[in-house]
Amino acid sequence: MDSGSHRSPVSFEQDGAIVRVGDDIERAELRIEIDGASGLEPALPDVFLFPVDEAVSVTVSQLRLEETFGQTLWDANGNQIGTIADGISDVPRGTYYASLTGAVKLHLRIEDATLWAEEHLDETGRSIVEMRFEEPTSVAIGARSLRSHPTATITVPDDPRALLDALPYLAASIKEHTCERSWPTIRQHPPALERGEQLEVPTELRAPETGIEIRIPPTYEHCYRVAPLAFYLGADVSAGESPALVLENGHVEPLKTRRADLAERVGDLLDRCLLLDSLVREAGYQPMGNAEYERLAPQLPFYPPNLYDLPPADQLLEYLEVPREVLDPFTPCWPKRAVLRPNPEDVAVLPSLLHELARIDVAHSPDAIPPTVPSDSTTGGGRDRGGEKRRSDALLTAHTFPAQVPGTCRLHPEAMERARTVERPTPDGASLTLATVDSARARSFRQFADQVRHETAVTVLEQPTAAALRDAVEADRTALYCENPTTEAGIHCADRTLPFDELGAVGSPVVWLADVAPGVTGEALVSAGAIAGILCDEPANQDAVFGALDQLCAGFSVADAVYTADVDRAVDVRFVGDASVTIVRRVSKTPTVVDVRSVDEDRYAFTIRSYPTDVVRQGTAVKPVSAEDVVGRVLEECNHDGYWLIGADAKQALPITTAEVASLVENDGFTVRLDGRLLTTADIGECPLQEVVQDGP
Known part of the structure; x- marks a missing residue:
């Protein structure tokens, strides 16, 4: 039936x-x-x-x-x-x-x-x-339906005033404009935007009426920057001389001050609204017992459940009273920071970015694009190429400039569209192709194939010919990793160079070129059907490569797989297409990293962070679970605090032992980093894993 x-x-x-x-x-x-x-x-x-x-x-x-x-x-x-x-x-x-x-x-x-x-x-x-x-x-x-695809399209002319008028209708996809909007299943994909001759809004779309208005100068720069906040709040957007948040209760909140520019103010408001909504919703449909609630609620000037039935504008007024330093320790990391150009060409990427709840900034030059600094769970900072710690509030920096910026992703609208419909196998249905010109690396690839988790199929190509590599690129695989030297002329193979224009339709959603010369953009791969390209200036060490591939097959996004495996420690990494795509589906498991730090003999402090995916998006509350074993007992102790928001760092009060760390590594549900180094079952070899843990990185 x-x-x-x-x-x-x-x-x-x-x-x-x-x-x-x-x-x-x-x-x-x-x-x-x-x-x-x-x-x-x-x-x-x-x-x-x-x-x-x-x-x-x-x-x-x-x-x-x-x-x-x-x-x-x-x-x-x-x-x-x-x-x-x-x-x-x-x-x-x-x-x-x-x-x-x-x-x-x-x-x-x-x-x-x-x-x-x-x-x-x-x-x-x-x-x-x-x-x-x-x-x-x-x-x-x-x-x-989870509706991760747009079900309507708004046409906008190349006029920022028209985009300003269209912005409120993007929030029509949010099913409820209360604190429940913090649940990602309530925030369905906004309507698509396409450029045309005049503004056309489908009749079935209704702009929300929340009593919240955002006033901005009618420019693309201002429209793009406030779009995530307007979407999340269901705000009306109108033209004004200076950026401001206007509430129906009479309060006017400047969105640009001497201490913070528009991007910083929008980011702060998104941070506080998502976090505080997740506390207020404890009085709503699905109280989860958030860990953040027990720690944060006593520091607030209000009792969160009392705000549940207030109008959105009155809730927001209460949120504005909370000092930023009170919220900082509990603020989740955002999935993406997107840097757009201040022109109509970038209108098309806006709805997908809003669906992710990405932070949006605007730049006039690629020189102003900040590189991604992967967040370090134990310190809240990131690590640059020299090892210096720096703070990051997003898991990936992406941009729309036709430029090569290390540590970022060059966004392509067509790749973002393909990402919505990609067939995602389960881990035991995933398949990888690994190509290299080096015999020693080929041997290590085959060892990796023997030890890989699940039933993931791994094919190794040693010194492939142009025909063999072309077949591999066009084959229906989950990901292709290639160490063959690559220049603008093409990929150098055993018999000749394979030009990019000789490639047919790319069959792998992810193609990783590990040894590219300056000038190689990866654009040809995306144009031929790839969703995400990974480009490195030289091959990373094999442990980092294997770790990243393992992460991909564990359900991490492309960028998260690369950064959690620390591929960028010694090589330049950049992406093209949509590096936020998840190519393996694990519906009931959230990609989770356990960061372990040795503090004493047989004692390790640890922090848990769960990462967003296409299914488990920003605003989800999770707690890790496992079977009734050593790992299960560790997690049972962790779960006394309750559920944590995706992207938040759950620092644990009690240390764990060497044996417990080893059990976490062997468990399929978690990724473990010991003092910054990714540990996998491949580390075992002939040596017991407990000895690997004790020896450290």
């Missing part, structure tokens, strides 16, 4: 004991295993606590779901009962609601039942949720 209407992106199909919930926009599917012979029947979408696109009902005694997260249960009045990860049992007969996030956002309405629910991890580390009922029970299943 297919119950999706012709306009709904969601569909339901039953195949025996399996119900497939499809999302046509995302080209994704979530499977529910049921018992009993009951068929699917249409259900009303308005019977749920949260909005859904489509719904069906079925009578079952048991449900089983794989690879979901954020599983929460509410009673009939919308009061939270608990999270399924903590186990649900002994609840009285009644009507309950459940919410789970997987490849599709799922909501359940369980009618007049006594139920048990639990989550466990299978032998591969996947999350399994099982729900059982005392007797056959009617369950309404509602689903909502």
Whole structure:
């Protein structure tokens, strides 16, 4: 049965004991295993606590779901009962609601039942949720597309005043303009922007009415800089002499002062709104027990739950009273800082950047683009090429200039568009091709292939011919890594140089050229179909390369994989296309780095940071989980603090031992860095991992 209407992106199909919930926009599917012979029947979408696109009902005694997260249960009045990860049992007969996030956002309405629910991890580390009922029970299943693609298009002429008028309509994709907007599933992809002769806004789009207005001079520079804040707040945008935030309660907040320019003020407001919204929402639909709440709330001039029902403008006025230094220790790292040009050519990239909640700046020259400085979890700073610590508030700097800027990503709108529709395999379905001209490196590549996690297929090409390398570039692989020297003339192979214009359609979403000469831009790869190109001035050490490839297959974005593996420690790295893309999908696991620092013999301090992905975006609250083993016991102690926002540094109070560090390395769910060096199972070799940990980097 297919119950999706012709306009709904969601569909339901039953195949025996399996119900497939499809999302046509995302080209994704979530499977529910049921018992009993009951068929699917249409259900009303308005019977749920949260909005859904489509719904069906079925009578079952048991449900089983794989690879979901954020599983929460509410009673009939919308009061939270608990999270399924903590186990649900002994609840009285009644009507309950459940919410789970997987490849599709799922909501359940369980009618007049006594139920048990639990989550466990299978032998591969996947999350399994099982729900059982005392007797056959009617369950309404509602689903909502995650909508990481635009579903409407706004046409704007090459006039900054027209863009200013269009900005409020981009926030029409946010389902609720309260503090709940901090949940990423509430913030769906904004409408696309295309250039045309006149302003045309689809009739189905409605600009929000939040009582918040942003006034700016009508220039592209000002429009781009305030766009993320206007989107998040659902603010009206109008022309004014100087940048200001105007609230319906009469308050006017300057957005440019002697102490802070417009970009800094917008960044500060985004920081505080997302963070404080995540505390106020504890009084809302899905209280998670945020770790930040317990530490930050006592320092605030207000009691966060009291703000939940206030109008957005009044909430914001309270937020403005909090000193910045109080918020700084808890502010998450942003996924991207994008530097745009002050002209209409960059209009097209704006919606995708807003969907990520990227920070946006504007420059008149590529000389003003700051390089990415990867954040160091233990100090809050970053490391430059000389080892000096510097602070960074974004995981990646990207730009739209036709220039080669080390440590940044040159954005391409077509690559960003392809990133939305890329087929993402699971780790055991991923495939890598590694090419080199060096025999010793080829041997180490084959050793890596033997030790790689999961069932990832690795092909090694030693001194490939031009024909062999062309076939590898065009093959349908997850990523291609190539150490062959590359110049503007092409890639040098065993028999001849392979010019870029001889390449057909690039089959790998990620192509890593590890030995490029100045002048090689990677533009040809993106034009031929690649989503992200990684360009290095020389091959990095093999441990960093293997670490980055391992990270890619663990679900990290391209840039995060490179930077967490410290590839840039000794070589220049730049990206082209969309380096924020995730090419391996791990729905129920968030890419997580455990930064470990030795403090004494057999004692290590550690910090945990979870990284955003295409599924788990800014505003998500997570806590790491594992099976009942050494790692599980370590994480149970960590989780006493509660959930942490994606991108925040969760410093742990209690140290861990050498054996516990070794167990974290062997666990598939985590990346471990010891004193700044990435550790992998490849470090084991013939030596016990505990000895590797004790010896240090």
